[in-house]
Amino acid sequence: MYLRSHPLTARLIVFVLLPLLGCALWMWSNVRNSLPSEGTIQITEGVGAPVTLSRDEHGVVHVSAGNDRDAFFAIGYAQAQDRLWQLELQRRMARGRLSEVLGKDSIDADVLFRTLGLYESARSAWPALSAPARASLTAYTAGINARLAHTAQLPAEFRILGVKPEPWTEIDSLAWIKVFALDLGGNYRREIDRFVAQSALTPEQVAIFFPEYPAQAPTTVASVEQAQSLLAMADSQHELQSKLRLAAPNTGSNAWAVAGRHTADGGALLANDPHLGLQIPSLWYAISVDTPTLKVSGMSLIGLPVVVFGRNAQIAWGGTNMMADTQDLFFERADASGANYETDGVWQPFQVRSEVFNVRADFPEKLRRQYAPVTLQVRSSRHGPIISDHFKVFDQPVALRWTSLDAADTSYEAFFRMNYARDWNEFKQALSHHVAPAMNMLYADRAGNIGYLGAGRIPVRSRGEGTIPSPGWDSSYGWSGEVPPTQWPQAYNPPSGYLVSANNRVVGEDYPYFVSHDWASPARAQRIEQLLRQRIGSGRKLVAEDMQRIQADTVDLDAAAMMTRLRERLPQGEHGAQAATYLRGWNGDMRADSQAASIFHVWMQHFRSTLFADQLQGTWNNPQRTRLLRRLGDSVRLERLGRLIQDDPTGWCDNRDTSRRETCEQALASSQASALDELHKLRGGWSMRDWQWGQVQKTVYTHIPMSAMKPLDKVFERRIGNGGSSNSINVASSNFAYADGYLQDFGAGFRQVIALSPRQVTHWYMNSTGQSGNAMSPHYDDMVEPFRDVRYYRLRTSADGALPAPNTASMAAAGASR
Template sequence: MIGFRKHPLLLRFALWICLPLAVAGWFGYSQLRASLPQTGGDVAVRGLKAKVSIARDDNGVPYVRAASDMDAYFALGYLHAQDRLWQLEVARRLAQGRLSEVLGRKALPEDVWMRTLDLYGSARSAWPALSEPARASLQAYADGINAYLGEKRTLPPEFLLLGVEPQPWHPIDSLAWFKVFSLNQSDSMRTEANRYVARKYLPASQWALLERDYPADAPVTVDALPAMQDIAQMGMRLEDELGLGGKYVGSNAWAVSGKHTADGSPLLANDPHMGLQMPSLWYVADLSAPGFHASGMSVVGLPNIVFGRNGRIAWGGTNMMADTQDLYVLDTDPERPNHYKADGQWQALDVRQEEIQVKNDFPAALRKPLDPVRIQVRRSTLGPVISDALRSVDQPVALRWPGLDPGDTSYEGIFRLAYAGNWQEFNAALAVIVAPAINVVYADADNNIGYAGAGRIPRRGAGDGTLPVPAADPRYAWQGYVPFAEMPRVLNPASGFVVSANNKVAGENYPHFISRDWAPPARAERITAMIQGAIRGPGKLRVEDVEKMQGDVKDLEAGELKDYLLGLLPASAAASAPVRQLKAWDGSMARDQAAAAVFSLWLKNLKQRMLLDRFKDAGDNVVQLEVLRGYVAGVTPLQIKRMLMSGEREWCGGDAGAQRCAELADASLHDALKELDKWQGDESRWQWGELHQATFQHLPFSDVNLLDRVFGRRIPSPGSENSVDVAASRYKPMKGFEQTFGAVFRQVMSLAPGEGRHRYMNSTGQSGNPLSRHFDDMLEPFNRVEFFALRAPVATPAGAAGGDVLTLTPSAPVQGARQ
């Protein structure tokens, strides 16, 4: 205390400021610790039919052992509420268009957009179309969530910080969230809008190189630039703020026949690619009951194992990249703005009013409540007038998408997959899926492998969905959907394997149009090459070999463009260390690769000089430039190579043609080297991982200083848009390449006799609570492409999973939201 006697002010500060803060902090932390789930002991819950045992392993993964499948779904709802309650809250509010009630005015554009789409109304219409077992699963899941809410336990930190009280979960909430999930996989309207805006500013010859599947001289059917800009900008906002949609939403999935594997049984691998978020959208679970077993990845908000395996089959999915959304420009009556022309006749728009409650800015409790925001929502026979949500009232645009059709049975298909025992039952489940359009890879215990496409693909009378079309012209009306019997599929191909990586799914002889927006073939080619290499080798394919394939970071397109660019450089550049590294580089986007960092900045600067500078001159407003910048970011390395090889002198800004392009390549490389020097200093320290960081965003606290460090995560990451281990990123001047899309889980499944092997890794952790050790305990292992094992049911009786065991026992009928 001698030091304090000399400094009485310091003593007072410690006693009156620091000590109370420390005590308050300790008390707050202790209280919040109570929000962590109970994982052991007995709990009596309402709505359960019989006792359920939940054994968690060391990674927090639950093994549910129930007396019936419906009790297993109940338990999964209870578990999702235990571990991901805030995520459930966000999911429901997003689907309903009610984020503004808790996040304030900044979430209003998203709410207006969702109210306009009316996903919740569409979900209500889906309920009667479902079978009784499918509805029962949704109800059981909701009962499980509500049973946990009924215990009135301490809520996770987000609820305390935002002053939110969760409401009972309703089965329709799950169906509406599945609509959001489907919308995330169906982004062709944004692609259409981006393409339209870029088309306005490129000469026909240059357009043909970038969009070579679309005729250069094809007319733009309608003039709707303001509306298309707004639609494209909303797509960017949904991607930036919520991680929804985007060019890189996709997946890898492949299956290999037992004739090529070490144990003689099929192997199936799957890794979906979506927006990175904290926590992951996915939740690992193993559900078992007499006559029922499903293990793998569940989506928080749904009662199902969406991708995984049961006792007989395994399945994994990828985005088909199908063009299932069309934008129709409405011809409205100037005298009656709520009437539009269709099929040669004037029709009335359906009009309804929506009221959105908006929380005031912080501190909301000390401010006068804001008046509700009232909006008018219009709907045509084609679909919602989405331009109203963007205030593009001068040019009404409607969205047509199968996911908004009444009586959607997509959930039925996902539900049935867990019960399928063979190829026929698998296809019967897929047949009722409406949206999203997906590729599903298959393997079974009888050593069959296959692939089948699912979802409704429109049959168009005219046009192909590439650009917006006039609603008044009956030629552009949809003529129904591609029959499921005519969807792409294959069973037991002669090659002994099947690969799906968002690449083109059918050849030129296929009779139906699916898309022009396939992912570049690089990932599919690389996976195919690795499988073929393993098959031709001395040994046979093992689970461990497939795991390594999922972590492959070689970018075939980068390597191809790199070779061409090096050929453009002057001889004087060949002696520099970076150029020597590039010459020796094989396209690996590993974290420690200096050449990967050099190439990525080189490509970024080349795009700037060849495209962005051109669009900067053409654009006449901020929104337009933002949309064009997003379009350029999606231009692939092979598109750049085509541009440089074309001899089109305008790309390089002069009459000198190839000479000018060579000068641009050289100048862009110098720009890249200067930036790397600024970022990482001496060449010996250059690494792709230091320039390229995976960013896992939390809604809403990633935007709040200090809290972003608690709830969000950043980690150096490998990969690129075209590597098997996908990493889609955007360059930000103060942050480098920020990866916001990538693999969100990985699993490899063997269908060996008995239970085989099931290996997995989630991208973050099982918990959504930052106070839990399972909040981010999978983050580093996932980044290193490591795997954990899901154990077979016979190996996990109560207490044998390596962790705690929680027993749920029935107490009384459920009291909560019921359909």
């Protein structure tokens, strides 16, 4: 009766809602069919003997095979079952082909990856690998493609975007290592930041942003057009970092190892939690492998068949970003035609290749005109690709020199051999092949030994330190070699009985080679050491649960130090006095249930804005330069802010928009008033009991590309309230997003704690999101909450016995025969 009297409603239901509901049910049914079978299956095709592939209650894959080649095949098969869209996305990203499926908004990303030539560089790595390493990639590739050949139903992303997956190749795996290296090694962006800061600010002002920058470093004065190119590149890099979940410069991880003399059973302990841009699914994939010659478990990267961080039957290993300066920018002096560049007074031609980009039409595709292909001429000099050509700069182009673009990159060889290493010497021998990214590698074994090795190719410069762009036409600024692997930073069984790496400085002043100026704040490393010393000093032997509690720690030592300066400057007034009661006894713990953490963090963000946004506004009347300098201001460390409160010789606290002189105390008071107003708006009231940090800060696991598509973002993206800060061990780096509050887009991708003893190996882990990349899977997001709460699962394997020598010859033969 109702529908008869409301014909428009009836038509809406019959012709719109019911078809949409039917379509949704049809898609849900079909996508559900794309999920792999639960429990245990046997793989019989494409392998020499049946392989058992089982998934535990958390979706983690356990492979049991008669030989290593078949195990790598099964890993490829399993990753294609669980992460097919992620594999497709990574393959397109590394090849610079995202815009074919994601449209014009991805052109800049494609231009960057094609200009860098990641895929072509990966091709040169293939013949440099050993036969066993190549065989593992060939088997893994065959496994992915075997799954593709037998996949009738594709995950939802393929259907929504109308994309069909393409076959995987061995070079795709090697190219993804390059992307991983780019993610961890973006220090050329810091060169741009330094250069722009030097151009706009006094040396005293620059020091607040780059406190370790050496005054004697060379400075090159560039043309206005060239400076504009650097700014355009910096803006573009910032956008790509956000869209593609690339880590920001100066980001890293935690890892530490404790020797057997401090543990309950005499075996060593190792803990690791790498930090990267957060996304769903996670970049990491838990695996366990059992063959007669390979017993290994831990975290692999999607796109690789080996454990990157984990353990075998004898040793365990973890890693962090070394923060090494392995990228340099060079200004090239081109002639009027743009076809030649100068080298020590002699002209030589650029190498030139043409790149064509096919760009998908805007949505709805059938109603839009198809874009014409975009063509880009990519030039390269002796230093590397010209990364400024996309920004139409031809008078003085900018080239990138980067260790990862060197020919014959054997980084995969290092990852591969680590899986088979049985002791410290074999561990070092494996890593001697590592090129990029430069990493701090922590080692532990069942005999109770621990070690550290700074692994990766570190350039030796003929002149300067490469902290700002150098004149490419003068060969005296070039690279003269690399640090020999025998002189890489290393330590073995130190007197303290523990080793800590948290992106802090890795070498002392007496180290003969330059590594970096861009170390992270030492706060995380200091806190890890503090907690270890407390437990060791109590006389109690350490166990895995102690390592887990340390990984959960949210105390920010930089915040605690800042509070010692602020306690005499706490605000007054009605709301200020209430806030002061929370702050007065606060110890810097950024717990999720802390009101003081919210008040402090937001206060410091507004203090930074008061200091730097006002001062840097309109610098040179250039909005791009202003944006870059403001981003620098947003990242100034608490330690530097504390120094300004004590002494402000450059007048940062004085607001130039007012006629009267302002002090840092006044800036602190005004910024806290702004912070309290912001928290009042975010939480909807002045009851500060509701201002817990975990209600203000949320962790965001972004899905590419569905997070940018309303309302599909609700289906694919995940958010959860969280504590922590950028300087706490349980790290959480967030940015203000207006009504959404503070959104954490950077943090730990997984956590592992591995206890090795003469009797057994115990392996605890937690992935950040889930094992599956299929939104219809129960394992798509089943680890989000446990990860936030720092809970762990046991990764059970059979890798507790002695490890026989790897039968690499037979594995290579098996790979070659298929």
